[in-house]
Amino acid sequence: MAEAAVNFLIGKLTNFLDNEMQFFRDAEDEVRSARGQLEGISASLRVADSLEESDEEVRDWVKQLREIAYVTEDALDEFKLLSAHDHGVGFAGLFCRISCCVKNMKARYRTISQIQNINSRIKSLCDGHQRLRHKFSKAEHGPGSNYSDNTWHEHRGKDCFSDKNELVGIEEQKKQLVAWLVEGTSRPQVISVVGMGGLGKTTLVHEVYQDPEVKKHFMVCTWINFSGSPNIGELLQDIHQQIRGVIRQPIPCGADTMNIYWLKMLIKDLLQEARYLVVLDDTWRIDEWDVVKHALPNNMCSSRIIITTRNYDLASTSCREFEGKVYKMEPLPVEQSWKLFCTKTFQGSSCPSHLEETCEFILKKCEGLPLAIVAIGGVLATKDRHIIGEWELVRHSLDTEIDCNDKLKNLKRVLSLSFNDLPYYLKSCFLHLSLFPKGHRIKCSRLIRLWIAEGFVEKKEGKTLEEVAKDYFVEMLNRSLIEVASKRSDGRVKTCRIHDFLLDIITSRSTDQGFAEIAKEENREWPDKVRRLSIQNTLQTLPRNGSLSQLRSLNIFGVDKSFMNSVLASDMKLLTVLDMQAAPLTRFPAQVADWCYLRYLSFRFTEVSTIPSSIGKLQNLETLDLKHTNVTELPVEILKLQRLRHLLVYCYKNVSYSTFKFGFKALRGIGALQSLQKLCYLEANDENSSRVVRELGMLTQLDRLAILKFRKEDGRDLCLSISKLTRLRVISIASIDDDEIIDLQHLSCPPSFLQRIYLRGRLRALPHWLPSLSSLMKLHLGRSRLKDDPLVSLQNLPNLVHLQLIQVYEGSSLCFKAKTFKKLRTLGLDYFDELKCVEVEKGAMPFLEKLIIQCCKLLKKLPSGIEHLTRLKVLEIFDMPDELVKKLVQGGQDDDFQKVARVPEIYYGYWRDEGWDVQLIERSVQRDVASTQGSSMRSNEFPPCWK
Template structure:
């Protein structure tokens, strides 16, 4: 794992020499010498693959020492950059090599030279340049090279009898609200089985309203209820619901579930007392709905339903174990003849635990482990775990999988331990945090985001991460990690020799564990509850690079914000969105190493808009800036275009930017920008942000679309723009007052546009023909009142490339369309189309159509059912909410 740190330090030294020449003019020679030696480490690590490290304890110890000294160098440089920036003193970096107190760079340089000498001794006295050449020589296949792991779909093998029994319970009529519980030990497949049933086409049809929530050991009742409501209410107004109590939310859910059949899954309920807290949201009179829970404890199931014993999930039998392993490794139910014997032996020794089988399958699926000898070694390891440590065999199997990960994936995997248990992790967030931490190594011809996304896909294909949601284009939108795998990341990352991460948790006596003193040595801290209590202890983390919290929403006093700044001066990642900042103290801008910042701004009662002051420009290292606000507007007084490293700016409000400086050419790294005010979407901004891939605009769109004074024509300059959101907001006027006269002609839209979202534009349906002319458009989301009018007859040209169509709140009554209008359509969503009489039956003839979702479209429900009957087949899904009695 040291190689990622080496790459990051080399880039740090490069930036130091490039951008801070004046600061280091007295130490330039020493810095260049350090850069050369660190480059030697890079060559050495390139030679030492993961395979060699596993076999040689001497090399393993050496690599640990390299990582330690690299961390030291990184910390010393960043600390002095911070101090030099504060003092603004030329030549200040001479002190790097002459520190009177603490570690100086001369100490680090001596450690580096000592390690260089050890390396040359190991390789028979060869000097550095001989070893660099040796590292670059052909040394056979490199298992650590970036190469694809075969992609595999989730495989649910065996347990058909188990699933049939649960489905039988779901289909049975009862005189009470039935609760079906699935009980079993960790790794037995409770969630997998529940998911298989939940996604079964017959179950989807039988229960049009289906809701799935994750509970976990340290759940917050209100958050669970909010999760349920998000799945029940289209365009849920988060701000309004967050203000409500858990009891009020429970009453709202209970009332909504009183009508019609529903299936509610509560996954991973730990204690009977937890069920007691959750059951209050269930309807009191509707007996046609069903609740399914998974738990490790039989007591939970018995407490939830006194009329039936919980369903105890069995282990897979030998044949099922073999078949699951075959599918995981080869995507078919057979082994190559030479691997059949050893493959069956591995499957048998997994003791019927599905999680063990899929994790081992992820190890064996890599191309470098397809020999009989390699499989026999894995088999021997698994056998040893079973014979000598059966209680901890699952941990050992996860450890085996971890040890066989390529070096570029190990730290990426451990970083998942920073997120709460059962947390749905947005892929974009994880990817950008990885990049900010320096865990992603550059590759020629690929952006850092592309490489990070590749790494995530690799972890998924190795069965270490589970896909939760997919985007319309099939890429990962969000993911989860099994709680046993998360616990491994937490424990492995917290070891003294790693110091990779530490989770701060509340102990049984009400205190926080570990103590603040114990946390000083770790490089990453996460805390998901009692944040203020933690900050009250005035923690000190001089080596901490990530501080992550997904705690409950609270307003953070200014002095507690200053406590973060004082404690963690070298932060690169600050994820603090649940914490509401009313004001940022001046010392916050001392965090000049921040590369990823996510925060929430609470609007001052005397202000009309939240403000990010000019001082934000001091945070010149920021790559990703995420700002949520309780205000409808955000004013950024800092010149974000001059922030040379900025790649992503994401807000939830109409955001006004400061005018960019005339002479500046920065902005080329910007990839996503949203949501900007129309006034800020100027030709000058687009000239500098030519590499934008995503753009969101919110405000009075007529200003932006005006053919004379608007700047829509400038969008054509964004040759890489793929995703565009146009959100019309004329508040405080009524939304209908913002009605647009029309859309620009198709040739004025960006040439690569794949996804378009419109909101409150109140366009006439006749303008849809313009959007049909966008040749690459695959996703079209017409949110509330994007188009209005009683009738829409689709233009003969149609939408050739469109795969996803969402139509939100509208007064549309008659929709005339045929299959040839939407030849590529896969997914159709109709929400709050209360006047729509029917879904065009001819759409059933679209070969690729696989999903139809109706929410609050009562008059069209009958036609949707006819369409499903005409469509037929097990691959088509119809979802209707609210369910009909």
């Protein structure tokens, strides 16, 4: 983490030299010297970070370097805080300015003295760098590994379970992989087995590799272990020697000194006429694969290459190049996890009844990760089964056991490798996840905005910071460090999560490296200087040494009101992030307006109802999140926040069938907020609305615009504004009432990248430009009441995956034509008052997975042709005629039921007593016979399509 901290500081020093040196002429040489020295050692910092765990001398050097980076950052920010202070007007203001001038002079001298001292410490550390340079060089260029733990490579084979009894749940996986190896095309193919560390990729592939059918099928079989970052030359030597051994040819003289080019030629010649199987185990980087692939001949002998990796990018890239297949490893299901756990812990016997609760808790924490189950099972196997206290101790101390128990060191090492391999710009982002409680589902959009506010995201030419942060997020997903917890209907990731054991490891690193303090235990002292603080659940009091004067980020999860108030009363003048989502807050804390470094401020899901005019002092604010608060009006001073990028002020309220949104009153002058990217939800129904709608065209960085209470007369002005918003991806418009027309026909050139459109209100006709939107993925139309069939205009949209139509059409029939809606996956048809017939022609909607039909009182039969929707997984029938529902519930030989008998999930429900009563229709596994039972799934909840 020294690399991240130092690179961040170098950027800060550069900015300081460019913008603040008029206050620091006396220290300019010192600042430039400090920056120069840090730049001189920055090249070695990634190597130093990787050696930190195994070398005490390096660890101490890295720790000092981190501390200096933090101290320097604090000194610069504290001075800027004083120099930027506003002192008022008049005689009192003059007196204040004179007084503050003296204070600032003292602060300048103090800061100059600090920088001189810091510079001296940096020089000392640079001398230390000279002493350590031989270690860095050896680690980076030495044989067998690039800055990685060699002892790990020596014991890599321990990943493979040696005991056959511990191979649980791999038979079907093995069968699939063997089939891919021995069947199929004569061209070489790559089979990539991908997943997070500890899932058993190596174990599975090792079993496949040793299978007699596989050994018999291939002339040459070689197993190459990458293990993080091998020396490519030595790896090619290993491949060459293994092949020579298999075909019984002597190694030619001088082969051990050949360069990479000649080694690749030798290997290619040896394999040119052979049906070969090459296993590349624990492969990490695409550039390493690029070297090896050119050594493998593209013959026509049905050769195969297996790659095990944690990197999904590598898996997909290699398979595209060789027309291969990706096998994604998944955690063990509960039943198989329990079997493996009992095999390891109780030597195959059943779990004693008095230990079941404890063991179930421990197993749940393993989350189906075989390596974790085996490792912890090995620890528990040594415990006395009659002494429950020993087992409970393990249960309550698993977090610390991973760090101190020798039997769990292998688990920690496997999981830590993924972190060690990260580039520096991702390490901070990954450690940042330690701020969230275990089991917490983290919203992707929230995470991206937090990373930007923390300064983790680097600028890239041609991309916004949000786009770069999304790239970071995808890279972490592809490296199997985080996993998708839920997706939206158009395929976007909604929430993510991190495995508990991986979270334990990064939490430990986060604390050890001074990155963050995770406060969830009473009577635990904090470090002298806390930079990031996550307060979770049970904490009631601040520790005695709990100074927060250097705090940059405060994240609160589930604390009580009195403790929260005591925290907010602390001196936090350098605070950058204040995330109080769902905190017990009823008013905007007055002191927040004095924390002028704030970039991210969230009171989401609180009871805050008013925002004071003093918010205009937060000149650095980038995100203001007031979603699901009681705020309906913003002070005009909000327009001073020129750096504001995300303004979220809205809430939902459910009334009967419908979900209503409430936003904030339109502000004249909103065009001044020219950094805005997301604006939700603006209420455009007062005397200022026409002017405000025209000003929206000035917000050229907008990618999401949401407007409520829209009026017909503002349609032309809105179209003019939208035509200027070339970056717009999402637009949401709701009319002032369901009879008000939304007039968007004046838009001649819509933004070409529009991906999602939500329109609620009457339409005379669908916007003429809608069929031209080749990027459109999601379309939600409500209360349109069209006279003409909307499907005609929408059916050829090339990328539409979700279509929701609510009271859109007043006709009696709908027909989905063959070869239309080619990518549609979710379809909702709601409130079609006159609809009597729906037809699905063969070949229409070939990828449809979810169909929702609601509140169509005259529709008494399922769509004809629904049986053609062979990929349909979920059918939901809500508030529909009893005649239709009974056919599905009773089953039997009814035509309607037979059409959907093979759909895995069918739900039906009715609105009763201000809530939905939803049932799952239970059927046999064969799907040919149905029972007449209904299983209640959820109640008092809106169906998904209404949310």
